[in-house]
Amino acid sequence: MKSPSRWIGLLAKPAIFASVIGFLSFFGLADQIAGFSANLGEKDRIVRWSAVLSGATRDAIPVTLIDIDAATMALLGHPQRAPRDLVAGLLSLAVAKRASGIFLDMDTSQQGSPAGDQALLAFVSAYPGNAPPLALARRLGPVDQAGGGEEALAEQPSILDAAVREHANILWATSISRIDEDRVVRRWELSQTFCKPDGGRTLPSPQLFAAAVASAHPRPLSDIQAFVVARTQAICGPGAATAPAAPPWPRNPDQRAAIAFLIADGPDLAAPQFIRRDGQNVLLFRRVSARAVMTSTGTVVSARAVADDLLRDRFVIIGASHAESMDGHLTPIGFLPGALIVANAVATAPAVLSGQPLGAAGATLIALALFGALMAITSRLRALAASVVVAVAVLGSLMALGRIFAPSTAGDIVLAALGMVAFLSTLEGLYTTGKDWRARGWRALLKPEKPRPAQGTGDVA
Template identity: 30%
Template structure:
């Protein structure tokens, strides 16, 4: 008898939420009028479906208004990180849009062999650019700071002058750095002047300044890319004027579709007349083609980097290959810079590829945390370019689409609980979510869509479990009452 009472007490604390619902239902029946009478005509299963819909959709609506809360962001980050790791190293979802990458990196061995220089030697950087250009690269991204002049700048200037030659088709993106306003200052972030600006300016047809800034999440992980940077540039005449620098991934996308001039004009239209005014990022759309469009503002989910190319391979992992110019080609090829310098006549078919020249040695201080762990900044650029070429922006479903899908799932869950109550219903529902919805979410995510349905369904499931506990409490109380009556009858008989 004492064990039964203890069991009742332990169950009661789990059923408190359902007791509140019972009280709310009683109040509704007392004052609900015609709606309450209609409610009484519904079957028990129909009532359960309606209650579950109210709970699930109510939470879904609440989540839609809480996208910037810490709790929702953390859940969002955990979900996206998990999905990304399921597709780590996978083949591109759209092979026809994939472009192979070659990462020429100044690794630890190269850095030490070159004497651990403070600046990457400009003559060697010129040789790396020449190697990529002469071997047919479509685009070269230089992720090495060129803000300050060095005694070896002439070879680099001479190599970059070759981009002026007739017949050149290679584009070069120079990653630029910025200076934030000092305390008390207002206006735009300042673009650090490069020694190359005097020679090539900011409007060269093949040498383009670009940004590689990303939004750092609260946990220090790089998950979201930035579209563009409104900055203040001091020109040759000393005058300051606002300019718009696209992100390197957006610039690459635009050039691959012959839309770079349109992109520059679209961004320039968002600028204020002077450098003393901040620029609000508009929710305007830059449309690349009928399939791809990018919001110049917009929420963080749309700017999620769909990482798929790891820096270091795990045991048993291999690089995916794509069909390129009729030949199976690795999606990513890594070449230490010293190898190219040591073998000036080295030939590699880079025709149409995107080449990134960057650093990976520790002294560069260019390592960042990602959902795949630490990786060099150049590898983040590679993943961002690959992501935008494959998917453009990630497309979360709208509120109506979410609610319709959640409604369908909640109805199915409610029917399952009506058929298999208690723990069996919970287990079957869990298996249903994993077996049916998880593959769908993974497939949609790989196609560039993010489907988040877990929290509303979890709330419905918890409600059903609470209801089950409540029913078990009622049964336990009835059994306790029966045992108490039997004991009383036995005492009277004795």
């Protein structure tokens, strides 16, 4: 029979642990600790760490979003869609303030009011040749709505098609985000190609467009044209006698790169972020309600009434976040309107497109090397010490790999290595349990008993 002191010794540790956990739970801290522990291995946590640590803001593009939000729609009397004469006025404001590039993230495939359509069409038709490069969002739809074809999506006609053809500094773009199985947006498409019997066509993404015209070292629109031509030939004409030459830009044409989410929805969710641009600290992101640049009658104010630093030398996105736009998606940092997702992708596009290209085989080899290093270092450590070492190694790997390759590639490599560690740990646990089962039966599922201390026998005379 066990002595009372032995019973006290056995129950002391569980009682102390239970008291601590109860104290933390009473003040609501236990749930926070559990959530933090669970998030350490969460995929989206690695995505956020990668955005912050892996150099996603190198050569970042300063972005301003002119947001047609709920306040704007209320001033206009809650129309079904944003009036296109207002859109024309916002575009004219961005041009007058000399934005580095402009992206109109709005659908122009359907007719609106005659006056609004005429105002927008007149603006695009008279777009100056020396104005900032302008990209218009091309709506995509089912093939049967666009004249047939074999692809799943096809371009929808726009009221601006005829006007755009007359201008070399206006082009169409497709803003496509990849939605994962859990309905979360984590990646974007660099371009979209449409093959037809009489040829094909590739439309760039706003990210590719912005990286060319609004980066620290702007490139001519001919570089985008060279890329889309090569992309079209590679996809629509793979049987050609001569393979198309690889375009000189971008260095890393990653078609499905992870979005480095740095810009949240709401001014209080994160501190303002600054980047270095032309030797000065520049705010990475500005969000301006269209209501703030409108008069009480619903017209856009003159350019002289708007501060230069809101738009000048910044990439301007004109989009909508009001409820009627029906354009919102889940992301690793919460629910964001589509225009804000585009802003995140545009701001960090140079870091993705300028990184060292790395194929699937190369990424796998680096992930295997990182996995081997983690296992070698932690093989003799206890679980707590091993978790600390793994966390430090993950942060260091994101910082090092993200500055060599694209930030999204660094995140994918680290996630792959962590998956290998988890898989091997599971296999080791199953092997140990199976080995003990033969000797101990179901007791192999229990913790091994601590060996009892040897009792002294005393000296024998």
